[in-house]
Amino acid sequence: IAGITQAPTSQILAAGRRMTLRCTQDMRHNAMYWYRQDLGLGLRLIHYSNTAGTTGKGEVPDGYSVSRANTDDFPLTLASAVPSQTSVYFCASSEASEGDTQYFGPGTRLTVL
């Protein structure tokens, strides 16, 4: 693995289903982030983690949860998906939490029907 990987690449999901988006980095970065990107809008922060064992809420956290059990992994869970969660989801990481340069994974395109 080199950098950040995300899985799945894309997914079509029925409303009400539970879904976990996976994110793994091998750069030993302390901070990790989840964003959603919608047409005409900037990247919006969902949740973040400054270091393993800690998480925080971003701009649009409702309907999403995260965990950070170790340095490498930062999964994002949609407990009960709704159509408004249709989006492209990007995971990112940075060496430190204080606004360091963020490096992005390839993204997951999620469609909720």
Add this chain to the structure above:
Amino acid sequence: GQNIDQPTEMTATEGAIVQINCTYQTSGFNGLFWYQQHAGEAPTFLSYNVLDGLEEKGRFSSFLSRSKGYSYLLLKELQMKDSASYLCAVKDSNYQLIWGAGTKLIIKP
């Protein structure tokens, strides 16, 4: 509120120069990033400015004026592969990144 403004779309000719502007109003300022994003791909880091002035990196340069809340990205000798969206992001007083919606740059031969 916090706001980052960029033009939605710009068109330029291969070999020419283009300037993409970004104005911001944020709660505090701790630096400004420019990222490039090709269609269907992840954003990739281009430049970072924290002090006023011009930072040059090959064909790309980025300028910052903190007093005016203004930055621009200058792309020289445009190539077809420069067709992409360019995202401006400001690090606010809490060191969170606030992102603009991006500028889609179309390069014509």
